[in-house]
Amino acid sequence: MVRCLYHSTIQEFINTSSETLLGMFINNYHGNALTITNESWSNEIEIMRETLLPWKFENGQIIFEYDIPRLGKRIDVVLLLRGIIFCIEFKVGEKNLLQSNIEQVMDYALDLKNFHLFSQDKIIVPILVPTKYSSCSSAFCYSVYDDSIYNPLVTGSKGLQKLISDIFIHSGATISNSSLGVDWIISPYSPTPTIIEAAKRLYENHSVEDITRHEADKVSTDRTISYILDVIKNSKEQKQKSICFVTGVPGAGKTLVGLDVAVKQSYQNGGKLIEDEGAVYLSGNGPLVAVLTEALAIDNYRKCKERGEKKNMSDSRREVGKFIQIIHRYRDNMLAKIKNPVENNTLEIDPDKAIKLTNAGYGEVEHVAIFDEAQRSWTHKRLADYLKRGGTYGNKLKIQNFPLSEAAFLIWSLDQREDWATIICLVGGGQEINTGEAGISEWINALNDKFTHWRIYISDKLTEKEYAEGKVNELLAKNDKVTFSSDLHLGVSLRSFRAEKLSAFVHSLLSFNPDATEWYEKIKERYPIVLTRDMDKARTWLRKMTRGSQKAGVLVSKASARFKPLAVHVLEQGDENAIHWFLEDKNDIRSSNYLEDAATEIQVQGLELDYTCVLWDADVRCENGKWKYYNFNGRTAWREEAGNTESSIERRKYMLNAYRVLLTRARIGMVICVPEGNHNKTAGGFPEDMTRLPEFYDGTYEYFKTLGLDEI
Structure with missing residues (x-):
């Protein structure tokens, strides 16, 4: 079998005995299937045979244990029916709904949409089936991303047939459709793994x-x-x-x-x-x-x-x-x-x-x-x-x-x-x-x-x-x-499957090249880069954009200093902290997804996230079409790094390269947050915070606006 343990037409599947089907699964499985695995397959076979009876004579395909190379996992069942792709994940014997299981089936749908050529323009419906779950989803809607993926649906085994039928009505797929045929299973597949996923493989x-x-x-x-x-x-x-x-x-x-x-x-x-x-x-x-x-x-x-x-x-x-x-x-x-x-x-x-x-x-x-x-x-x-x-x-x-x-x-x-x-x-x-x-x-x-x-x-x-x-x-x-x-x-970026030209855009942005706007126009449809002055808006955007087990995080340069007023804490040095920040799931407060701890260029170089917020501090400022560099004295003021000595020139190079690293860590999209600074005055008319004057940030923000970055 190619990429799966079993695939056939719906009619052939229903007409084949359960014992024969299980034997085919075991024969095609690479390794020794455990007893609990065989039992799960038996249950899934029986559920799907009964579920699909109303569509027995329609032109549809059923696929069991479809391999997702990027994730190193398999989708329990893919159903291709009436032009719709159903990703079905079974949790045999389960009666409770777990967030991690919802994320798992959503990951499958996203992976097919982003990397599976014959799925990119199709409706994809992720369905989680804890077999003893007593309820069934009744609200249907596409995701807010306009990518034809339904928000994940949940049902027990007894409600699966009705749920599929309701989806057909909601999507307008009321007649047989042969647009998804046997070639779907051998579709070109172009995954772009994170470095962590790739290393595992x-x-x-x-x-x-x-x-x-x-x-x-x-x-x-x-x-x-x-x-x-x-x-x-x-x-x-x-x-x-x-x-x-x-x-x-x-x-x-x-x-x-x-x-x-x-x-x-x-x-x-x-x-x-x-x-x-x-x-x-x-x-x-x-x-x-x-x-x-x-x-x-x-x-x-x-x-x-x-x-x-x-x-x-x-x-x-x-x-x-x-x-x-x-x-x-x-x-x-x-x-x-x-x-x-x-x-x-x-x-x-x-x-x-x-x-x-x-x-x-x-x-x-x-x-x-x-x-x-x-x-x-x-x-x-x-x-x-x-x-x-x-x-x-x-x-x-x-x-x-x-x-x-x-x-x-x-x-x-x-x-x-x-x-x-x-x-x-x-x-x-x-x-x-x-x-x-x-x-x-x-x-x-x-x-x-x-x-x-x-x-x-x-x-x-x-x-x-x-x-x-x-x-x-x-x-x-x-x-x-x-x-x-x-x-x-x-010469081609694998990190960002949506924006192979991201590195060229970042290079032009940092070099004040006039073609930066052209590069942005080439990538913005597939790789969103948005601009804000409000850290709360940046967090909201990141939380809205991440789906399934996708990772988001806040990034700052190591020379940045005035991030505490924005409720941002810089991740402490130490490999253990980096491990938790990158590897823990979104339920762990140490995870990057909590958007509380910001990593620096030292901690993220060579690694990546799906979405990032680059928090741009006053250490590197755009002034009159040039970058100016400042170091904070740790107490009261910024001091310009402006000497012509070899060491000073080197330090300025490192400071700009830090932002080059930060701006190329996101695989799917990023938000750049340039704070407004503190506009408030004391009773005596003096600035409330001399370390965060608006003019420290305004030039950088205005420069990014001239590139056409969408504001949120």
Whole structure:
């Protein structure tokens, strides 16, 4: 069977015995069906056979256990009848109505509408059937989004036939309609998973092609992965050291590519772990690593429990942690092997601190290291200062006069292998957001100066201004081991299935390019971006827009300061807080959906939500067609960041890049809230709040209005 356990015409279904149908379900099920599963299928078969008797001779289709690839779940029953798609979710034996079950069936309907080609212009009716539920929905209405999806309906098993009949009357579908035929089940399906959903699927040995929207003429994830795996293969065969630089627009799937390469390289030959050829996925983004690791561990634990395997959460976390790691801990493990103090400005392995292996030498066991957000690697100064203090990530050794940048040290670490090694650098343009983040030029300088035997494979887009200030060609002009390839660039956003051009709009907005309005016009129909000065209106908009288990959240820059008057609390630092913010459901006050805790660019870079509110504070202001930058002194006033020193210029770049990150976190739509400030005066005629004067915000708001953003 394709994408399901069973499908047929309604007449064929009714004419087939229940025993035969159950046997077909069990035969087509991949795995061992538990007794409780068989009982549920038996109940669903009997209910649907009786329910569909009035339409036995009509041209309709019934599908059981239809696979939804993006969610990794199956719809219990899809009924295609009179041109309407019914998504039916059974809860056999249940008599109570649960919000989570309503969200589940709504998710199915949304997924079909957004990603299933033959469902996009059809009426979709989500129905929840707790079989012992004593009531039945009687009010019918489409959702407020004008997308032909009914608001979820609920009925017990005895009311299902009447409910379907009432829907036909309400929708005007009173005669047979053959517009939904057998081809529906093989419709093209173009899902765009969140990074969390995609990581779960990759960990189950799916490919990026399986789980993402795949249009060969546009989306190049598979081509990029194939190119990287070929570089790895050639490096192994020729005993070489190599490095790949992969670029991509925000949301283009760089992290997915990295995770997929890690899985494919580590699990070969039928999915078996290859210990001596493995890869490790490394990121300096603590919240990203924490959220992905916890999500994968929870999913792994749940699946093992369903299979009857004995495993606890700590086991699942350890298993996931083998191939997704925080880069600082990987780095510190190598630091523990060096001679200390450093002499002659040169790093050397201390043989008393490390064991030399036959192939790995003094390097780590992995041949392949994937560094996500490589542009955020630390400068020499920041790393040297960090090590001079003794570090905070488990490395308590103080190392004086450390000679390398983080990029150079990471290349040095892989260079300790005596056979071969490959580094994959995933590079986001214009996304350096912390002081001391070196950008990509530090990697290239290290290769030019210290590791001239390494072969370099580089995206042809790395020459553009947002990467290494456009100096890549100049930096590599004398390096004879460079290969440029368009296969190493990901040019289409996968994060936002509605707005592939969002990153171009954000770039134009932040650069004051005159084409920003044109970009907005191209995306606004499928990707709403609205503007407000009222945080309560922003929250109302987010709550109205999110359906099912969709995620919404408030975002602020880390330099913002005056958010408390708007009843916004900045999410406290710490990976545990990020885990709860991203992973808890909307019933948990720690969830992003509560719209109380706002995350910063540090906590959301590399991750995403369905809808966001970007709360724009007075740290970055539009004044006379230019951005001006301000830091709050923590007490009474903002101070302009206006110096011409290198450090001041860098800080301004980081502050603007913070908003670049915040404006590209939403998959479906966002609201930008630019507060009005405080207009009130004291009895003496002075401003009530000198830190929130209206003029701090008005210029930014007026600029956004000129772009044509819809106001709410």
